[in-house]
Amino acid sequence: MEQIRPIVEMRGISKTFGSTRALRDVDFTLEEGEIHALLGRNGAGKSTLVSAMSGYTPADTGTIRIASTEFNADGSSYAARIRGDIAHVQQTPQMFDLLSVAENLFLENDLVRNRWGMVSYTRMIEKTEKLMRDWNMDIAPSDLAGELGAGQRQLLEIMKALSRGVPVIILDEPTAALSNAEKRVLFDQVKLLKTAGVSFVYISHHLDEIFEIADTVTILRDGQVVKSRASVEGLDTETLANLMMGEKTTRSAREDHTFGDAAPLLSARQVQLKPDSPKIDIDVRPGEIIALAGPVGSGKEDLAMVLAGQQAPARGQVSGPNGALPTIGYVPTDRHASGYVGILGVRENVALGGLEVLSGNFGFISKAKEDSLVSRLTRQTDVIASSLDQAVSQLSGGNQQKVVFARALCRDPQIIVALSPTRGVDVGAKEQLYALLRDLASKGLGVIVVSDEEDEISQLANRVVIVFEDRIVDEMVGDYRMEDLILHMEGAT
Structure with missing residues (x-):
């Protein structure tokens, strides 16, 4: 039988910013229908790696294949070549505050164009309303993005990426601004898309989320891979934290310094x-x-x-x-x-x-x-x-x-x-x-x-x-x- 190729393959990826080597000869693979957690401390190279994957920040060296598109990285831009195969949801929502929710969701999306190539506002509103129902969000398509809360804006950014229909989606700290209820909605949608064959690279500092959502874990430290494609089932929170830090970490406990008899501040x-x-x-x-x-x-x-x-x-x-x-x-x-x-x-x-x-x-x-x-x-x-x-x-x-x-x-x-x-x-x-x-x-x-x-x-x-x-x-x-x-x-x- 012919072996199924991963949907993403990166080999020997390096990236330098000035005198800082952000990535050093990194290998990374993502299988079809997989949720792959990418972990590491701040500055370990996680965001740089996924930015190189999506073309947002081109890699200096290495080979990259996203779906059927394969090329050698040399520092020049390649984002346009892979736009149809990958979506990148960054930590900070990239929304246009003065545009409506519907306009933000379907900006540059061919799904709302008619047969003459013009944007159909009727179709755009209908699709936005369906998304709001699917995600159980009480937001009108005409609401301005700038008037929404941080959690709502983050969910809209994720919805925008998911609605493009690409096979690979990068979620970089997607739950940082979400409530527990919003997080449940996101996880349900991600698991649903996984069953349809969509692949995810998932970055989070909330280690408990990894065991709930991810299949596989890769850990970076100082721009290098220290753990590659480990099954989540064989790991625990303490092991993940120790690998990320490069040393044993201890969870601290609360202390009570209350001045019991003092007047309120x-x-x-x-x-x-x-x-x-x-x-x-x-x-x-x-x-x-x-x-x-x-x-x-x-x-x-x-x-x-x-x-x-x-x-x-x-x-x-x-x-x-x-x-x-x-x-x-x-x-x-x-x-x-x-x-x-x-x-x-x-x-x-x-x-x-x-x-x-x-x-x-x-x-x-x-x-x-x-x-x-x-x-x-x-x-x-x-x-x-x-x-x-x-x-x-x-x-x-x-x-x-x-x-x-x-x-x-x-x-x-x-x-x-x-x-x-x-x-x-x-x-x-x-x-x-x-x-x-x-x-x-x-x-x-x-x-x-x-x-x-x-x-x-x-x-x-x-x-x-x-x-x-x-x-x-x-x-x-x-x-x-x-x-x-x-x-x-x-x-x-």
């Missing part, structure tokens, strides 16, 4: 998130790490934004011990959209968080103050960069997130509010950020986190506040059970 009284929603009272004490948890749309993000002073409540008051809001450091949900300015360096991005602290009487920045403060904060948050002037867009996801944390600490805050504090970072960077939050709590700061990850909450929070339908419905304090946490987060209790 922050108090919310009679707060209503919407004019008709129930009233909320909540205190944040020194040294306490509070997690706001609940199902998607519960209001936990809105409550965090109100407590951070980023959003005004419909009614009620948020204040500190002396009546005014304490100094608050804020880490937004989406670092790409509102956490940093990619073209600016580390120094400038961190300094943006404390311009009033760094400027003198005439409004000019003191370079001496800036150097001292930025150096201290980047050491505290363990930012790794070639220099403080390196553009943040060139850093790994973990280091980008550390820059956002450093910026949040610029004004010496009493409270840190972090929404999705470790979204899109690897296991090593996660543990570093967890250690940072615990260290801040040990120094008397109040810490508020919003997360959809049960493990993250379990490792961090001394108190879990359950939010449902814009109100606080329960709290878990101390040695709470993971089973109870999961049920609460899914809205099952």
